[in-house]
Amino acid sequence: MDHNNMITKFDESKYLISMAPVEKVLEAxxxxxxxxxxxxxxxCCGYGEMLKLWGEAYGINGKGVDICDEFIKKGNERLExxxxNHKIDLVCQDVKExxxxxxxxxxCLIGEVIFGDVSGTIQxxxxxxxxxxxxxxxxPYYKQKDVPQALIEFEGDLLTLEGLYDTFKRSGYYVSYMAGCTDNEWERYISWSARRDLEWLRSHPKDKGFDNKEKWIDTWYKMYFNYRRPYEGWALFILEKI
Incomplete structure (x- = not known):
């Protein structure tokens, strides 16, 4: 067993803010x-880890944009x-601007609804x-048309896979690759987000937002256990025109 390779993979996954595993990013x-x-x-590149992986594997040139200064600083450190860093550059900026x-x-835009919906993202x-x-x-997508109201209130009116496909087609694009996430990848993402909140609690024990943050962690996990795991999926898509 190549323990060093496994540890490197864990480290890469820590900075990959996506439910697609490293292998699927490289396959894409x-x-x-x-x-x-x-x-x-x-x-919305986060730490720029997807660009970094593609840079290491394929030698690409890239530009990443994210509004979070923490992500950009750390991402540029990792690129250096x-x-x-001579081929890939990360900048801190509102992607809408x-x-x-x-x-x-x-x-690319992975897992964000900053442009309103799927068609808005494509446009x-x-x-x-x-x-x-x-x-x-x-x-993200719903695995079936009828899902519990509690999930809709938490996630909004997500499309099904068929609904996503129809939206891609209406926008003039065809799916040439897709990779759905597994429960393991969901749980990696869910626990990654919760760890960030736990770190915040440890660093801000007297903050007035402490109780609300603690309640949010409970909500975050229970929504996953009760609703997101059985009813919600997530997939990475490559779209192209004819």
Missing amino acids: GYYLNLNDQSNVLDL QSNL FKTDEQYDVA ALDPFLKEGGKIVIGE
Whole structure:
């Protein structure tokens, strides 16, 4: 057993704010035909770990944008440590205000609804693409049409997989790759988020928001146990035009 390789994988997963595991991110890069000439944009990039993985595996050039200064600082540190900072750049900015004249081979937005809905996400990413460019998005979905009202109140009116597919088609895109997450990946994400909240509680024992944060952790886990695990899924998609 290669323990060092496993520990490296755990470390990478810690910074990958996505329910797609490292293997699926790398597999998506393969089906995107990424190489050292590829130019990739990742909006709401978090730590920029997806770009980092693709940089290490395929040699891409990339730009990541996220509003969280903590994520960007740490992500750029990791890129420098991996000697990728000359090819991949992370910037702290509201993605809604991000403007560039540069065109990209791939534009990504994973697991965020900052542009309102799925069609809004596609419309936001499309202008950044070169002709023949591809979109990578990660989206939650309901596993069936009828789900408990408590889940709808927590997550909103998510689409089913068929609903996502129809939305992609109406936006002019076809699915060329998809990877659904497993329960293990759900739980990695759920516990990652909870650990951040626990760290906040330890650092702010006298904060007036302590009780609310503690209640939120309970809600976060119980929504997963009772509703999200049985009724909700998540998948990574590559979208492209004919």
